[in-house]
Amino acid sequence: MAEFNAYITKARIDGADDGPLAGKTVAVKDNISTEGVETTCGSKMLEGYVPPYDATVVERLKAAGATINGKANMDEFGMGTTTETSHFGATLNPADTDRVPGGSSGGSAAAVAAGEADLALGSDTGGSVRAPAAFCGVVGIKPTYGLVSRYGLVAYANSLEQIGPIAQTVEEAAGLLDVIAGSDPRDATTVEAGDDSNYAAAADGDVEGMTIGVPEELLDGADEGVVETFWDAIEDLEAQGAEYVEVSMPSVEKAVAAYYVIAMSEASSNLARFDGTRYGLNAVEAGDYDDLSEAGNWNEAFATAREEGFGPEVKRRILLGTFALSAGYHDRYYGKAQDARAWIKQDFDESLQAADVLASPTMPVPPFELGEGLEDPRTMYLADANTVPVNLADLPAISVPAGEADGLPVGLQFIGPKYGEETIVRAASALE
Ligand code: GLN
Numbered sequence: 001m002a003e004f005n006a007y008i009t010k011a012r013i014d015g016a017d018d019g020p021l022a023g024k025t026v027a028v029k030d031n032i033s034t035e036g037v038e039t040t041c042g043s044k045m046l047e048g049y050v051p052p053y054d055a056t057v058v059e060r061l062k063a064a065g066a067t068i069n070g071k072a073n074m075d076e077f078g079m080g081t082t083t084e085t086s087h088f089g090a091t092l093n094p095a096d097t098d099r100v101p102g103g104s105s106g107g108s109a110a111a112v113a114a115g116e117a118d119l120a121l122g123s124d125t126g127g128s129v130r131a132p133a134a135f136c137g138v139v140g141i142k143p144t145y146g147l148v149s150r151y152g153l154v155a156y157a158n159s160l161e162q163i164g165p166i167a168q169t170v171e172e173a174a175g176l177l178d179v180i181a182g183s184d185p186r187d188a189t190t191v192e193a194g195d196d197s198n199y200a201a202a203a204d205g206d207v208e209g210m211t212i213g214v215p216e217e218l219l220d221g222a223d224e225g226v227v228e229t230f231w232d233a234i235e236d237l238e239a240q241g242a243e244y245v246e247v248s249m250p251s252v253e254k255a256v257a258a259y260y261v262i263a264m265s266e267a268s269s270n271l272a273r274f275d276g277t278r279y280g281l282n283a284v285e286a287g288d289y290d291d292l293s294e295a296g297n298w299n300e301a302f303a304t305a306r307e308e309g310f311g312p313e314v315k316r317r318i319l320l321g322t323f324a325l326s327a328g329y330h331d332r333y334y335g336k337a338q339d340a341r342a343w344i345k346q347d348f349d350e351s352l353q354a355a356d357v358l359a360s361p362t363m364p365v366p367p368f369e370l371g372e373g374l375e376d377p378r379t380m381y382l383a384d385a386n387t388v389p390v391n392l393a394d395l396p397a398i399s400v401p402a403g404e405a406d407g408l409p410v411g412l413q414f415i416g417p418k419y420g421e422e423t424i425v426r427a428a429s430a431l432e
Contacts, residue, residue, distance in 0.1 A: 004092045004101075006111040007070040011037045013058075019065030021179060026061055027117035029108050030071040031078060032163065033152035034058055041154050042074040042086040042104075045280045045309030055152020056187065057121060057163050057180045064179045069117055073107030076311050077271065078123060078156040080104050081131055081380050082373055085313045090370060095137050095409050099367040102135030104128040108166050109136040118167070119176050123153055125161040126259050127362075127387025130399035133166055134362035134411025137401045139173040139428065140166045142387075144419050145394035146191040148177075149184035157266035160259075160391040170400060170429040174199035177421065193419040202422035203429035208241035210427060212414075213355025215249040218386045222364035225405030230361045233402040233412050233431055240430055247351040247358065251343040252389045256381055258340035259388035261324050261333050268321030271314070276305030316377065341392045348393045352417045357427050360386045362399040362411035386413060396421050400428035 002010075008030045015021065028034060031041045033051035035058075040046045054062070061068060075085040083091040083106025093101040094114040101110040105122025109132030112120045122129040124142040133140025141164045148163045155161070165176035181194025212234065219227055234244055276282035283301035284292055286308035295301040310318070324333040351358055365383055373380040390397045395415055402412035412431065416424040 004094055004097070004110045004114050005089050006073055006091055006107045006114065006116055008040055008042065008073050008088045008107070009038050009071040011068065011070050013037060013062070013068035015062040015064065015066045017065065019063060020175065021061065022065035024066050024118045025069040026066045027070055027072040027108050027111040027120040028058065028068050029074050029105050029120070029122045031074060031123060031154040032057060032121060033154070034068065034071065037071065039071060039154070040088070042076045042088060043309065043311070043314070044087045045274050047087070047281070049279050053152065056149035056184045058152065060180050072105065072111055072120060075104035075106070076314050077154070077267070078104040078125055078128055079267070079313050079317055081127070081383050082368060083107060083132070084370070084374055085311055087311060093136055093367055096367065099369055099408070100135065102132030102363070102367065105166065106132045109133050109138055109140065112136070112138050112166050112168060119172060120166040121163055121180070122166055123161055124164050124391065125157050126263060126391050127384050129164040129166060130362050130387050130397060130411065130413060131384070133399040135367040135409060137409030138166055138168055139170050139398065139400050140164060141173050141177055141398045141421070142390060142396060143177060143181065143421065144193070144396040146189050147181050147194045147396070147419070147421070149187040149190050151184055151186040155270040157263040158270065159266060160263060170398070170425055170432055171200050171203035174203050174425045197421070199421050199425050202425040204426060205430045205432070207237055207427055207430040210242045210357065211355045212237060212242050212244050212427070213247040213351050213358045214244060215247050215252065215351060215358055215360060217249050217252045218360035222361050223366060223405070226361045226364060226366065226410050229403040229405050229410040230412060234359065237427070237430055242430070245355055247354055249347040249351055251340065251347040254340040255344055255389040255392060256385055258337040258344070259384065259392060260381055261337035262341065264317045264321035265324050265334050266321070268318045268325065271318055274306065274309065275302040276309070281305050281309040313377070344389050345393045348389070348395060357420070357423055358415040360413050362386060362413040366405055366408040366410070390415055394418065396424055398424045398428045400431050402431060
């Protein structure tokens with residue numbers, strides 16, 4: 001095992017001879033398809049699966065001259081906040097190897113933090129770019145929904161997720177976003193807003209006259225050291241000419257519950273394709289049979305492949321998502337979660353009338369010790385309290401290092417209006 005176990009597969013995929021990323025190495029999360037290079041999603045189900053095509057973002061990295069140096073470790077199918085649900089073992093946090101790097105894009109953030117890659121791509125369904133960026137002390141951006149193509153991203157919960165950049169600095173993360181952003185005919189949810197972007201140029205540190213709204217609800221229950229570091233950063237911004245206002249968002253109290261119902265529901269449907277017939281672990285391998293006829297009827301064969309191929313967290317979510325969507329329960333769970341999603345969007349709209357950007361701690365807690373969270377999934381889910389509202393509202397957000405608490409990295413999150421990537425990049429760059 002390499003020092004931090006940041007990669008599932010080490011590979012070298014060369015890009016064009018020149019371009020904005022020439023000479024740069026990029027770690028790509030292992031749920032993003034790479035032609036000819038194994039793509040596992042951190043799952044035994046896809047061990048050995050080699051995609052026949054590149055994701056759009058991978059094509060764009062190559063065209064920009066980047067060298068992809070491997071596929072980064074991740075929680076299985078993106079389901080987790082620590083990278084410990086990976087079938088390929090946990091990734092260690094380079095800032096403290098007894099701690100988790102955050103997740104689910106923990107390998108991507110650890111690779112950048114450790115200097116094993118200059119840049120990285122992660123995916124963020126409910127915080128999976130921002131959480132590991134915060135825990136590892138690097139920068140991560142979750143773009144506005146539709147800004148970056150999801151073609152070739154293996155879906156977990158497709159109404160919530162975006163691929164996003166991770167880097168050591170705000171300017172580099174924004175520059176990587178410039179490369180991957182923009183409309184794509186192969187993903188009908190993409191928009192033109194990012195087509196001729198220059199987000200990197202917005203990293204000018206100029207917050208003079210900027211209004212920063214702090215939703216009090218996103219500080220409730222956060223760790224003391226994290227809150228102190230957060231306020232120090234806000235004071236720093238005030239000293240640079242920004243103005244701070246308090247805002248209230250009562251709806252965020254429902255965000256974690258709504259997020260998990262929606263994410264698990266979508267996951268139960270998206271992961272139905274893994275039955276071992278087209279790709280992935282098949283029933284013969286899973287059940288150690290000589291041929292398919294021994295594996296029983298199709299139902300038994302699918303069940304054998306899924307029983308062996310998926311880990312416990314993935315199974316838990318498929319079961320809960322299937323339950324939430326089952327006949328008679330739709331209005332009780334999925335319908336209510338969609339109502340909460342609409343309420344959260346409305347709260348953000350109002351708050352972003354009162355302020356140019358919103359700020360909160362990215363994570364309410366410092367990085368967990370390895371093994372600490374796996375026992376109680378609910379504790380783990382609650383750590384997503386500040387990141388999931390952003391995905392439910394389709395908004396952009398960035399996590400930037402704000403200092404340390406007890407010697408561990410603390411990330412500050414800026415949330416912007418739709419397509420407000422320049423504003424959050426500008427605000428974050430003022431903290432560097
Ligand atoms: N921790 C969240 C979850 O497990 C977020 C994951 C993600 O953004 N992929 O769903």
